[in-house]
Amino acid sequence: MKIKVIIADDNSFIREGMKIILSTYEEFDVIETVNDGLEAVEYCKTHEVDVALLDVRMPNMNGVEATKILSEQTKTKPLILTTFDDDEYILDAVKNGAKGYLLKNNDPERIRDAIKSVYNGNTVMQDVVLDKIKSNLIESKPESKIDTSLFTERELDIMGLIAKGLSNKEISKQLYISEGTIANYITSILGKTGLQHRTQIAIYYLTGRVY
Structure with a gap:
């Protein structure tokens, strides 16, 4: 059974380019491309x-x-x-239940693997995106602390090691x-x-905050 995917991007070049790329992989069925989040929500509610x-x-x-809806x-x-210019939105994306966060300039194979991982119930966080989150949190100096x-x-x-971006395998070696x-x-x-x-x-x- 193929993974049913839709692509939402207001840039038609990126949107259609991504469709062409993903359609080359036999595990995906790109069933729709849409121009904005509202169209994505409406489509997913009925398909x-x-x-x-x-x-x-x-x-x-x-x-x-x-993402929230x-x-x-x-x-x-x-x-x-996402792009680096979008990092201000990432915390809200986490709070709203996003299952993955990738930069647009990734190789097609990386995006393919991320889609498959998210489909299988995992969360995909690219290291550079996590680094952006951490730098923003440090700069914001939140008052609350972990209990x-x-x-x-x-x-x-x-x-602490998860917060540094280490995988379970890397944590295993360290501890x-x-x-x-x-x-x-x-x-x-x-x-x-x-x-x-x-x-x-x-x-x-x-x-120290639960998002």
Whole structure:
């Protein structure tokens, strides 16, 4: 069964170019391209769509606003395609339930892998995007702090390493514990915080706020 994808971008060159690229992969069925977030939402409400690729800056409704509605009212998984100029929107995208955040200048294979990963229930956060989030949070100097009493020392260690952008494999090497054990700790952290994925853990660790 092919992954049903729509592409929302107000730049017709990017929109149609992305459609051509994704259509070369047998695992995808690009069923629609639309000009803005409002059209994406309306389409996903009336059609079965697995993953929506959303530009951030679009007329009528931007990608962040569309992400919130898609997350709350449809089964479609939103994946944001962003530029460095859009980093001010990324925190809101996280809060609104975006399942992926990629820069537009990625190789087609990277975008293909991201779509497949999001479809399979994972969250994709490109390192440079996470770095942008961290730099913005540091500059904003949020007042609230993480409540360390909620977590074990090992959980705090893992949260700190997630916030640095390390994968489970990299954390495993640094802490000398198995990836399975790390996954169990992450499940515990998610349960205690009510968060949904590791990107939100990173932001929570850095700000003390639950997005």
